[in-house]
Amino acid sequence: MDDAIMQSSSSTCSYVDKDHSRSILHIDLDCFYAQVEMVKNPKLRSLPLGIQQKNIVVTSNYEARNYGIQKCMLVTDALKLCPNLKLLNGEDLHEYRAASNKIFELLLCWKCPVEKLGMDENFIDVTKLVLDKVKTDNHTLVGHLYNKPSTDCPCGCHSRLTVASQIANEIREKIYSDLGFTTCAGVAHNKLLAKLICPLHKPNNQTTIFPEHAVEFMSTLQSVRSIPSIGLKTTDTLISHKIITVSDLQQVSLDVLKKIFSSDMAVRLKSLSLGEDTTPVKQSGKPQSIGLEDSFKTVSVKSEVEDKFSALLQRLLVLVREDGRIPVSLRVTLRKRDAKRLSSHRESRQCQISPSIFTIASGTLTITDAGQHKLMSIIMRLFNKLIDLSKPFHLTLVGLAFTKFQERMTGRSSIVNYLMNDISVQSVLNLQNDCDTSATSMDYSAASPSSSTTTDLSDGEVEPSPKKPKKVTWIAKRRCLSKEEVASPSKLKVSELRLNSKELEKVSELRLNSRDRSLTPRASPAKDVLSDADTMKDVAEGGHCDDCPSYVDKEVFNSLPDEMQQELKAMWKNPSSSEVARSSSRMTNKSKPNTILKYFVPHK
Incomplete structure (x- = not known):
């Protein structure tokens, strides 16, 4: 089976048994942080520009890359390579997030599923859009093509991907004309190939790959780490078994992989090495959490930690205001430095917060100074649960995040x-x-x-x-x-649904009298029977209140239904029997019809 798939790297499409029905685009912004700064200030376009976070150059424009500057290079090393490097602080991600959101909203105009991958990358499934356009004639592929095929695939994927390349070009031109950002794009029948082929002709260009060249292209990758979803630990495990390149992974048998990994994992790795990926493009919505982190060498004083949290909270509230949803859960994250373990590890705690802390004024989510003070109190309370202040501590990172949201307001005026x-x-x-x-x-x-x-x-x-x-x-x-x-x-x-004050007084007096009488010595059973008989006789006569206690308003009593009058008279003549009846009813668990006692006299 593997040999048959390996032969698919030839110019003929020999793996027609695979599904090529989808058309996936991967759109990647060129040097995103640097480009955001260049759009703001066009004078920076001709200068070597680097974006600095702490002591690292996280990214740079292509003018700076010509000097050999690479991502995540130390600032000192970058300045040695390019002394005239223009450095801008990029620790505040607010403007970068805003630019990312604008691009995402623009991509939604094509009415196709869009999946965000970080701030500068997006997947777009244009399959349905392609099917509508492929019916017309004269389609020409736009951009670069990875290896020209000698024959067409019987399933028609070549024509569909050609149309997809035209759509990718339209999207890239729209992003540039509306927002001023240049992009590169990858066009393929699955997400894996679209992402990996995308940077082949950077910057400001696009590349398409047909399904029959998937194995050939994947074999050119020099490290298994180049495959998305293969992490550091998996890479180390593969290297320990002398599986270093993607070509090595293609050639190793599935049985050998199953001895190293689980069966599912082995099949997954094998499929990825051959360029096979069936994962769908999932439409992205608003993030499930909004958070920020700040890293540093070490902090060992509570007051300094509080200052770090306060600064993070101010920046986080700006992001929440832009998001528009109301946070109802807050998480605090710390990274501790353990001298014994010589490593760092994270711990976090979270709790609910009241949405009433936030208010909506003129359609904008706001928070008062008192609300911010309350949030800081919650943050430091969570911090105290994570850190034993009676012992020395050393932190290298603090983080804040709102993790749950609601779409509506429940303030005082709601x-x-x-x-x-x-x-x-x-x-x-x-x-x-x-x-x-x-x-x-x-x-x-x-x-x-x-x-x-x-x-x-x-x-x-x-x-x-x-x-x-x-x-x-x-x-x-x-x-x-x-x-x-x-x-x-x-x-x-x-x-009409409430008792007036006089009625409440009568009910209260009725309860007290009933309780007082229940404390009097109980008569003999024979006497109880006689009393009950006399009571029933009086009840049968009904309609009069000659024997009513002094605290009962006769007019009110006569206005009650007959059943209530009879039961009240029976209770006044022998209150203890009523208690026995209720107790007996509860013990036998038999249902009892509604009575006045059920509503005016509490059960004991």
């Missing part, structure tokens, strides 16, 4: 906050016409303003549904006592 705090409104909305006393609470998809900010939760719920107040259930039950049909919630009056 409708959600109003509904959560206004009991009367909640009680109206929770009523049901069928008198369902087990009505569920409203489903709020917003965090409560009183959400805890001190609990460490990695994946905790940040938008809990508030508990329904007990008063809501009580009012709903009281409403169900009426035999009349419940009106529409919009027509109900809140005042």
Whole structure:
């Protein structure tokens, strides 16, 4: 099987059994950081320019690269190669992020899936767009072609990729005309080949590769580390088995790889070495987290750490303001220096934060000085959990990140906050016409303003549904006592759902009297039976309140339904029997019809 695939490096398309249906573009910005600075200041275009972060030149323009300056070179070494090198500080990524977002938004205009890969790279799946255009005649490939084929592939991929090269050229011209950035592009039938072929003719150019030349092209890579998704540890493992180049990986048998790695990993490595990749282009959305980090040689004083966090927070709030979403979770990251281990390791803690810290003014997310002070308190509290201040510590990195967001506002003036705090409104909305006393609470998809900010939760719920107040259930039950049909919630009056002060006083006095009587010595069972018989006789007569206690308003009593009057009279004559009946009912777990005691006298 492997031999058959290896033969596909010839000019004929011999692996027609593979899927070539997709058309993938990889768009890469030329010397991105440097180009952002050159677009801002065109005078820098003719100068050797380097972007400095700490003591490293992270990138440079092509004028500087002509002097031999490379990425991540020390500033001192770069200045030796090019004494007239113009250095600009690039530690603040704000303008670079803004430029990246503009490019991403422009790419979305082609109505195709766009997947961001860092700030300066994007994948675009133009398969559907190609299928619409390939039907027309006279297609000419734009840019460079990796190795010309002698025959066409039966599946028609050559024509599709030719059309894709035209689309890539249109996209690159649009980026330059609208934003002023030059780009390079790779055109292939999968993401792996599109990315690897993209830089072949840098800068400001593009290259297309047909499927039958995948194995040949991959064999030219001098290190297995050149393949995306093969990390340092995997590379070291392969090198330890004398698999150094991609060609070595192509030639080694799958059985040998399965002895080194898991079966799935072995198959994956083999496929990558042959230029095979089936991963889809996933449409990118807003980032799941927004964070910043600051590295340094060492910091061992709490006040210095607080200054570092404060500076990071100010920069992070700018990014959050541009994002527009409301953060509800904050993460603190530290990198400690361990002298014994002679290595660094990271630790992090995160917790929920209340969205009420942020406000929206004129459509813009803002935060007050008090809100920033509250965030700093949370940050330092998390720091104290990560560091034992009673012992010396040495940090080489601090980081802050907002890790969860919500799209809507729940501040003091929001409708959600109003509904959560206004009991009367909640009680109206929770009523049901069928008198369902087990009505569920409203489903709020917003965090409560009183959400805890001190609990460490990695994946905790940040938008809990508030508990329904007990008063809501009580009012709903009281409403169900009426035999009349419940009106529409919009027509109900809140005042009708509440007890007035006189009624509350009577209920309170009724409870106290019932409890006092329950403490009196219980009569003998025989006497209880006689009392119950007398009570039932009086209850049967009904409609009078001659035996009502002095604290009962007769007018109110007579307005109650007959069942309530009878039960109240029975309770007044023998309160202990009512307690026994309720206790017996609970012990037997038998359902009991609604009674006045169920609502006015608490269960014990």
